[in-house]
Amino acid sequence: MSPFIEMLQFPFMQRAFIAGALLGLILSTLGVIATLRKMSFFGEGIAHASLAGIAIAILAGFAPLPIALIWGVLIATGIYLLERYTKLPSDSLIGIFFTGSMALGVVLMQFTSGYQPELLSFLFGSILTVTASDIWIIGALSVAILGWFFASRRALTYIALAPESAQVAGIPVHRQLFIFYIALAIATVLGVKLLGIVLISALLILPSATSTLLSHSFKSHLILAVIISEFTILLGLTLSYYFDLPSGAIIVLVGTVIFFLSLITKKFARV
């Protein structure tokens, strides 16, 4: 039996691969619009803010993922509403929610007793911790996000490029942006188990940034971002299994190497 097939015999690896493939799809597609709207910091903020949700769940004895998801959606709603109804800049608002919620998470963690292995896996990502119920949650939400994204991708691109023109054209700009914020928050929190709070935002940025270097049209940009994302996650998970290293860090390192290889290839192709 080949080592790869052998690896896939383990249920935890099957779950990690299914979750990775789904997360690769939603993070890369949403990442294309997020990077175009210069919203990379939003993913970072939501991921870190989700620590408070995880802490609340651990303290209350609930499964962390659903509570972290609800918390992430609340934070995204708060950022969206304050961005829309105050004149405060977006990065300041994200910074306030990010640090405030993370500080709350750190304080709440002081009330938990003993060693919390789950907390460490949320910080840096782990392929061992994806449960069967996590797969169902990731699957259902990924289908909903992808369905909405493909129905709205033209409107989202128009809003990201020319928001005023999109509004004049009759696109419900505020409603679409609000849904986008919520979808981005959900995708980010879903990815926290595999990638970790510290590194998840890299999967929003790296596939899109690499694809930008290699694409000519928006259609090819979107397709290539998904391919790069899937390849990065699946190779990263495999390396994480063989070398017993944190999945989040290895996936991000693979993505970073692909980005720089693409950059160098493009540079030499021009010469």
Add this chain to the structure above:
Amino acid sequence: MPKSSQKITKSALPAISVSGITVSFGNHNVLDNITLKIPSGSFTAIIGPNGSGKSTFIKAIIGLLKPKKGSIRILGQHLHDVRHTIGYVPQTFDFDRSFPITIAEFLDLAMHKHVQESQLHESLKDVGLASNILDQQLGSLSGGQLQRVLIAQALIKRPSILILDEPAAGIDMSGEQQLMELLGNLSEEHGTTVVLVSHDISSVAKNVDQVICLNQKLICAGSPAKTLTKKQLGKLFGEHKELYHHHH
């Protein structure tokens, strides 16, 4: 937009009818009790000093800002019912030039569903661009070409009113004159009502048929001969400014 080269008969119904609108930011009235009509098929320029409310005025017309008081009718109807008849070219179009999107894909975004390629060709022809640029990346265009593509995108849905916020910003003088001639042609030959915000009084005097002078209040409105006089421009920009005097 009809492709006939004949002049279109201009409708008696005003394209835009503004009645007593006041637009405020906080306690400050940026526009104060403006009432005017923009004739159908006209080529109208809105002029005024910096901060006089020109952009605010057009944003109120197209529904991007809500007036505190007053009403706006487009072709005699509420904006909501005739939104499809308006094309808009914003003042700023800051985008990441490395973002991979072709001109065809960008033009296509203006419609809710995919546009036929013949429609894309027609829109590019309307703004004097060759259809072989459709596969080029948007980020590879010069400032003048990009402005034309933005106008072509606004024209895709064949609007009867085209509104542009300082379309000549960032274009050199010869490019600006070409752009004004193009817009004049849209109004003259296709009957499109063209409304633009401009800083360039001499270009306005040469090209448009209606002028609206705004400085928080409506200072004057009418033909260039009537509005671009030393007296009116003095009222609009201040007596000590060096003014363009429009001779006829």
